[in-house]
Amino acid sequence: MSNVSYYTEEGIKKLRAELDHLKSIERPKASQAIAEARDKGDLSENAEYDAAKEAQGLLEMRIAKLEETLSNARVIDESQLDTSKVLVLSKVKIKNQANGMEMTYTLVAESEANLKTGKISVNSPIGKGLLGKSVGDVAEIKVPNGTLNFEILEISR
Template sequence: MSKVSYYTPEGLKKLRDELNQLKDIERPKASQAIADARDKGDLSENAEYDAAKEAQGMLEMKISKMEETLANARIIDESQLDTSKVLVLSKVKIKNQTNGMEMNYTLVAESEADLASGKISVNSPIGKGLLGKSVGDVAEIKVPSGVMKFDIVEISR
């Protein structure tokens, strides 16, 4: 059974656009590469044909996975989310108890995560550790180097 993934409207649109790119542009290119390789002669000794068939198989697998993800995708209605606890799409301001550094993160679905823009996955160690916490709580997050403690300073949308 597949798991449900939650997306923002923008994230879902990006996923659909990527799938359309694979289906409408990459798939015909793969078919053409196979046809070109087939025209070059004996298939039993044609490495180009084997490579093209392998590439097509990988492309079809990627398309299949994306279609499954889209079938299980749900859009999050931000207006219905509770701001008293950290949830998906929460903007969280946390303070590291060790060094006093403050950080701002937005918790998003795994496919939308982008650390450079402050978006972390709810499936990441920090994301999992923050989920369900309220302002004033201390999140103890197990990371490879030990346990980090963060104060939850602010939660917003």
């Protein structure tokens, strides 16, 4: 089962850079650690060898996961996106109707989400609630502590 994920060009570059780093730097380090531990004698009672093998297994698992993610990743052409509705990569200015606070978020793939930089996942409750809305619409979003109403003020790229 393939889970297609949509990324920005920047997001894909970060994933590829991490994968390259793991393959070219971390993988040889793990092999070296196993070789050094093996040289220390009896493998049946060598905790250092067991730890190095386990670390290598976790590294290989991470590499496989990244390769799978990249094989299912699609880059979104931002110039082709419609700005009349909230979509992935939309920059949305919203107003909380309860307290009048205005916020601006960019909806991104889950792996690119970073609240500090104003990027929220399209899979988050707020992200899901905003998808498909237009300027002037009110999004009623259920969150763990109740329901929030956000008015969409502006949509851009």
